[in-house]
Amino acid sequence: MSRNLILGAGLSSLVVLAALLSFVWTPYDYAALNIPAKLQTPNAQHWFGTDHFGRDMFSMIMVGARTSIAVALLAVGIGMSLGVPLGLAAAARKGSWLDELIMRGNDLVFAFPSLVIAILITAVFGAGAVNAIIAIGIFNIPVFARITRGAALSLWEREFIMAARVAGKGAARISAEHILPNVANLLIVQGTIQFSLGILAEAGLSYVGLGAQPPTPSWGRMLADAQTMVSFAPHLALIPGFAIILTVLGLNLMGDGLRDWLDPRIRVARS
Amino acid sequence: MKRIVNRGLVSGLALSAALFAGAAWAKDDITIAMQLEPPHLDPTSAAAQAIDSVVYVNIFEGLTRFMGDGSIVPALAESWEISDDGTVYTFKLHEGVTFHDGSAMDAEDVKFSLDRARAEDSANAQKALFAGIDSVDVVDPLTVKVTLKEPNGNFLFNMAWGDAVIVAPESIENIKTAPVGTGPYTLGEWVQGDKIVLNRNPGYWGAEPALEQATFKFISDPTAAFAAMMAEDVDVFTGFPAPENLPQFEADPRFQVLVGSTEGETILSTNNKQPPFDNIKVRQAMAHAIDRQAIIDGAMFGYGTPIGTHFAPHNPAYVDLTGNSAYDPDKAKALLAEAGFPDGFETTLHLPPPSYARRGGEIIAAQLAAVGIKAEITNVEWAQWLETVFKGKNFGLTIVSHTEPMDIGIYARPDYYFQYDNPAFQELMTTLNSTTDPDKRTELMQQAQRMISDDYVNGYLFQLAALSVAKAGVQGLWANAPTAATDLSAISWSE
Numbered sequence: 001m002s003r004n005l006i007l008g009a010g011l012s013s014l015v016v017l018a019a020l021l022s023f024v025w026t027p028y029d030y031a032a033l034n035i036p037a038k039l040q041t042p043n044a045q046h047w048f049g050t051d052h053f054g055r056d057m058f059s060m061i062m063v064g065a066r067t068s069i070a071v072a073l074l075a076v077g078i079g080m081s082l083g084v085p086l087g088l089a090a091a092a093r094k095g096s097w098l099d100e101l102i103m104r105g106n107d108l109v110f111a112f113p114s115l116v117i118a119i120l121i122t123a124v125f126g127a128g129a130v131n132a133i134i135a136i137g138i139f140n141i142p143v144f145a146r147i148t149r150g151a152a153l154s155l156w157e158r159e160f161i162m163a164a165r166v167a168g169k170g171a172a173r174i175s176a177e178h179i180l181p182n183v184a185n186l187l188i189v190q191g192t193i194q195f196s197l198g199i200l201a202e203a204g205l206s207y208v209g210l211g212a213q214p215p216t217p218s219w220g221r222m223l224a225d226a227q228t229m230v231s232f233a234p235h236l237a238l239i240p241g242f243a244i245i246l247t248v249l250g251l252n253l254m255g256d257g258l259r260d261w262l263d264p265r266i267r268v269a270r271s
Numbered sequence: 272m273k274r275i276v277n278r279g280l281v282s283g284l285a286l287s288a289a290l291f292a293g294a295a296w297a298k299d300d301i302t303i304a305m306q307l308e309p310p311h312l313d314p315t316s317a318a319a320q321a322i323d324s325v326v327y328v329n330i331f332e333g334l335t336r337f338m339g340d341g342s343i344v345p346a347l348a349e350s351w352e353i354s355d356d357g358t359v360y361t362f363k364l365h366e367g368v369t370f371h372d373g374s375a376m377d378a379e380d381v382k383f384s385l386d387r388a389r390a391e392d393s394a395n396a397q398k399a400l401f402a403g404i405d406s407v408d409v410v411d412p413l414t415v416k417v418t419l420k421e422p423n424g425n426f427l428f429n430m431a432w433g434d435a436v437i438v439a440p441e442s443i444e445n446i447k448t449a450p451v452g453t454g455p456y457t458l459g460e461w462v463q464g465d466k467i468v469l470n471r472n473p474g475y476w477g478a479e480p481a482l483e484q485a486t487f488k489f490i491s492d493p494t495a496a497f498a499a500m501m502a503e504d505v506d507v508f509t510g511f512p513a514p515e516n517l518p519q520f521e522a523d524p525r526f527q528v529l530v531g532s533t534e535g536e537t538i539l540s541t542n543n544k545q546p547p548f549d550n551i552k553v554r555q556a557m558a559h560a561i562d563r564q565a566i567i568d569g570a571m572f573g574y575g576t577p578i579g580t581h582f583a584p585h586n587p588a589y590v591d592l593t594g595n596s597a598y599d600p601d602k603a604k605a606l607l608a609e610a611g612f613p614d615g616f617e618t619t620l621h622l623p624p625p626s627y628a629r630r631g632g633e634i635i636a637a638q639l640a641a642v643g644i645k646a647e648i649t650n651v652e653w654a655q656w657l658e659t660v661f662k663g664k665n666f667g668l669t670i671v672s673h674t675e676p677m678d679i680g681i682y683a684r685p686d687y688y689f690q691y692d693n694p695a696f697q698e699l700m701t702t703l704n705s706t707t708d709p710d711k712r713t714e715l716m717q718q719a720q721r722m723i724s725d726d727y728v729n730g731y732l733f734q735l736a737a738l739s740v741a742k743a744g745v746q747g748l749w750a751n752a753p754t755a756a757t758d759l760s761a762i763s764w765s766e
Contacts, residue, residue: 033637035569052515053569053634127650213648214633227494228513 005257011250015243019065028056030063031215039233049235052225057235060217061243067129067218068247071211072198074133076191079140084187086141087148088179091156092171103149106142114139115204122210129212136201140194147190151183185262189255196251203244219244298764299483301745303757304496304505306512308464308489311447314433315388318396320674320755323433324509325467325487327756330371331436331452334362334381335427339761341585341676341753343431347376347453357422357707358405364413368476370439371451378415382407384437385417399680400429403704424707428677433754455480455760465489469759481763493626500526500740507741507748509757512626514572520740531737531750532585535672536578537627539635539730542666544690548618552610554727558596560603560642561635567733570630575733580720581679584734585751588716592724596731603642615643618667622648623656627735628670635670635730661688672735676754679716680704682723691728 022030027047034054042049048057090102118135125131152175155161164174205211206220214221219240226236307321314322314331328336328346336346345351348362368376387393389401403423408416419426429435442451450458455475459468467487471480488505490496493513499505500520511517520526539561547553563577576584579592607615622632629650636646646668651659660666673681683700685692696719703715724731737752747761 031637031640033565033569033634035565035634038569052630053637209650213650215636215648228497229515231497231516231519 002257002260004253005261008250008253008255008257011246012254015065015247015250016069018062019069022059022062022066026056026059026062028059030055030059030217032056039229039236041233041235048239049233051222051236052229052233057239060222061219061239064217064219064222064240064243065247067206067212067216068199068202068244071129071133071136071202072195075136075140075198075201076194078133078137079144079194080187080191083141083144084148084180087145087150088152088175090145090149091152091179092175094153094156102145106145109139109142115201118201118205119208119210122205127210127213129216132202132205132211135205136198139201140198143194144187144190147186148183151186152179155179155182189259189262192251192255192258196248196255199244199247199251298744299481300485301482301507301759301762301764302486302488302505303507303509304488304490304499305509305757306489306491306496308491309467312450312458312461312467313446314436315384315438316394316396316447323755324757325469326450326452326454327433327436327754327758328454329456329469329485329757329759330450330454330458331433331438332454333430333432333436335431337431337676337754337756339749339751339753339758341751343427346431347381347437348430351427357424358419360417360419360426361410362415362417364415365476366413368453369474370442370453371457371472371474372439372442373474374439374441375412376437376439376453377412378409379412380437380439381415382409383440385435387438387443388435395434397432397434397675400432400435421705422707423704424709424712425677425704431754432676433756456485459484478760480760482759485759485762487757503742507739507745509737509739509748511738511740514574514626514736514738517572517574517738517740525743527741527743527745529737529739529741529748529750530574531739531752532576532583533672533674533735533737533752534583534676534678534754535674535735536581536583536678537575537631537670537672537732537735538581539732540660540669540671540689541729542664542668542688542690543692543728544664545667547610547612547616548667550610551727552606553612555596556603556606556610556642557639557644558603558727558730559599559606560638560644561596561730561732562598562638563593563732564598565638566631566634569634570627571733571736574736574738575627576736578731578734580724580731581673581682581729582716582720583676586677588713588720590717590720592720593731595724596727600638600642607643612643615645617645617647620646620648621656621660621666621669622650623653623669623671624650625672627672631670631732635668664688664690668730670732674735674752674755679719679723682719682728689729691723691726693722693726696722 037050037054038052040046040050046056048061051057086102090099093099121135122131161174161178164178202211203220206218207224211220212218222240223237230237305324309321309325310317310319312322312326314326332346334346334348335343338344347365347368349365350363352361364378370376385404385407388395389404403419405418405420410416438446439451455472456469457472459470461467469485471483490499496508496512497516500508517528521528541548541554543549567573567575577593578584579595582589620632620636622628632648636648639646660669680700681687682691683697699719706712706715739748741748744765746765747763749758
């Protein structure tokens with residue numbers, strides 16, 4: 001295992017642990033306002049200080065991690081569960097009208113700038129975590145469809161697939177039993193990358209007020225709220241900012257490390 | 272007598288203006304920033320306060336006008352006489368007043384303006400101001416007689432509103448983009464989305480103002496507002512959107528901070544027809560669940576005065592009724608149980624963009640949650656707010672500041688968005704409108720304040736503070752905002 005993978009997995013699991021822990025324990029109630037205690041800098045009672053309503057920043061970051069992870073995870077889930085079958089189907093029927101339909105549909109979605117469309121979706125259907133998940137999820141579909149189709153196409157040429165066809169297996173069964181396991185590595189790596197992009201997209205949406213609505217904490221909204229206070233309470237912006245940076249960095253390092261680790265060619269070269 | 276005093280004042284102003292003009296080093300232009308850009312420039316056909324902020328007493332003038340302290344003084348009307356029964360107002364107009372296009376302003380224009388505003392198909396946003404007018408008659412070119420259906424003690428006040436300014440029939444067609452008024456400034460240039468430039472009107476009938484040119488810049492983002500002011504890109508920011516930044520300006524010798532009062536009663540508007548808010552016990556419970564001081568400190572960083580009814584605290588007729596809805600969560604819970612909601616209920620809370628609403632909303636949602644009321648927050652833009660809440664009445668709760676002066680009358684309109692329908696209150700307002708005796712009026716206004724407070728129509732939060740930041744050398748700015756206005760004639764540079 002490479003150093004990237006260890007560092008990335010460490011950072012990512014730290015965030016995941018914080019999110020999981022927040023279900024059972026946070027130092028303070030994340031939604032409890034305590035206005036006399038507002039704008040404290042980090043100290044022994046409030047490890048990350050307090051915000052403009054006197055809420056404990058550490059608790060908010062923990063619960064915010066939960067929001068980010070939940071939105072990104074579900075969005076990647078939507079992308080994978082729709083994109084992978086589409087990609088497999090397109091590869092199995094290469095060159096057919098179905099392939100064309102799926103891939104041109106993907107091109108269509110790809111052609112739009114994702115965050116702008118996500119803003120459009122949430123503006124039309126209302127701001128909130130669920131619509132943010134759907135908006136981000138839709139843009140994950142073509143990513144997974146393409147990568148699956150590309151990898152599957154080269155597999156279809158291989159002898160063991162030929163053997164399966166000779167044995168009388170249908171396209172759907174071959175896709176599920178032989179193709180899918182062989183593209184799983186790629187999907188895991190891509191999933192990690194998409195996950196980090198999902199975290200960024202969620203932060204972007206909630207920064208413009210279209211993500212999870214208050215009082216549910218979200219890192220992007222914490223940044224937006226801190227904007228006018230940067231000059232006298234910089235920790236309000238720095239802390240959620242670093243949370244986003246470290247999470248995305250961790251996931252990207254992990255994705256890189258996983259690719260190196262799972263890629264058979266590199267593995268062979270290394271051994 | 273009134274006339275003499277007035278002339279004296281005018282010539283005094285003219286003299287001081289002349290002295291200023293003689294001083295070669297005096298800066299004679301200014302850049303004033305505000306948050307919202309006007310949708311157009313006709314104050315007589317829209318409710319947008321941003322229009323008045325630019326044009327009121329700069330481009331357009333009415334028969335009377337507001338001063339910075341809230342008093343009403345003569346403007347285009349030099350003097351007036353009121354008949355003994357209080358129904359006939361005879362206005363004597365100033366002589367030699369011309370519109371920006373050179374045409375004379377006379378009694379015909381006054382008649383045109385008032386008739387236009389009160390017409391059946393009028394687009395005026397405050398038609399109620401003119402509802403009591405029975406007829407407008409031209410006596411001679413400088414005398415106009417307004418007959419009211421019944422005495423109205425508010426009439427001179429009504430005529431001071433931006434919605435009642437005098438316009439000319441010749442230029443009415445393009446008034447929204449090419450406003451032609453009688454004021455001391457003319458429209459120079461309007462770069463949409465950026466700025467409006469006003470130039471001094473050389474043919475102005477009154478005293479010449481000190482400033483040659485004024486530029487209104489529109490900066491909606493609070494962070495950008497802070498940056499523009501700090502970088503001295505603008506000279507003044509009226510209605511500064513980020514109260515949290517004011518201490519920094521106060522500490523900086525380059526700037527001055529003006530904290531005054533506005534006519535903005537900031538309230539937790541409640542949909543009185545939507546269950547469970549049709550139950551007075553529920554509304555009372557909410558009133559006791561709210562801690563006003565926490566909202567003022569948390570959302571406005573201490574700027575604002577708690578209110579207990581829909582009335583401005585700086586008004587002499589104001590009654591402090593905050594005790595009627597003192598913060599008492601236990602009482603709130605008990606009242607909810609009495610009303611049949613021991614476990615609370617769920618509702619919606621629509622929040623428009625200003626920080627008093629967005630931040631105040633988060634605090635109120637937390638305070639309501641503490642007594643069991645779960646208010647789901649939806650942040651909306653102004654257009655959406657007008658559509659859903661104001662016109663559609665499709666909301667449970669919302670937070671908004673009612674910035675019109677003396678607007679307790681909205682509670683007499685059962686179809687107004689918060690849908691308070693109380694015949695006793697409507698009757699009280701009718702009586703008030705037909706009463707001219709000041710003591711009697713005060714009594715009636717206090718009665719009205721008590722009635723809506725006792726009915727817990729809305730959650731009364733605080734009076735919005737007027738927050739302005741200016742460079743140290745700017746003088747003559749209005750600290751208070753009795754109406755939306757930027758009185759350029761009063762502004763000058765100290766060196």
